[in-house]
Amino acid sequence: MSLVDILAESGIVTTKEFVKSVTKSDESFSTWALVLLNDNTFGIAHIINSLIDILHINIREAQGYALSVYYKGNVVIKFGERDTLSELAEKFRSRGLAIIMTRDF
Numbered sequence: 001m002s003l004v005d006i007l008a009e010s011g012i013v014t015t016k017e018f019v020k021s022v023t024k025s026d027e028s029f030s031t032w033a034l035v036l037l038n039d040n041t042f043g044i045a046h047i048i049n050s051l052i053d054i055l056h057i058n059i060r061e062a063q064g065y066a067l068s069v070y071y072k073g074n075v076v077i078k079f080g081e082r083d084t085l086s087e088l089a090e091k092f093r094s095r096g097l098a099i100i101m102t103r104d105f
Contacts, residue, residue, distance in 0.1 A: 034078040034085045037098040038069045047097065051077065054091045 007090050036047075051062035055078065068075035078085060085101050092099040 005086075030084050031103045032085050033076045033102055034051060034080070034088060035100050036065065036075050036077050036092070036103060037100065038070050038073050039098040041098075042096060044070060046095070050092060050095045050097060054088060 033086055036051075047066045047069065048059065048062045051057060051065055052059060054061075057065075065075050078088060081103065089099050089101055
């Protein structure tokens with residue numbers, strides 16, 4: 001059973017198809033994805049501020065990610081190398097946000 005299957009069955013990820021739909025099959029993308037999960041703990045402002053501070057993105061992009069995670073349950077926020085994403089994941093976790101890294105998408 002894959003990680004996506006386990007998360008989908010647990011209800012954390014809305015559907016396996018959603019996770020696959022937000023990823024790209026283009027060879028130029030790394031095989032790792034950083035996925036922000038909605039754990040219903042923090043408000044949308046905390047999520048937006050964290051995205052801006054950690055990923056250095058603009059407010060409009062952060063709002064888009066925050067709305068996706070709020071309404072769909074998860075959103076892929078970054079593709080990249082494992083070590084780079086691991087550092088970013090720790091920054092999100094230090095702010096109390098639920099995040100996973102996966103190659104299974």
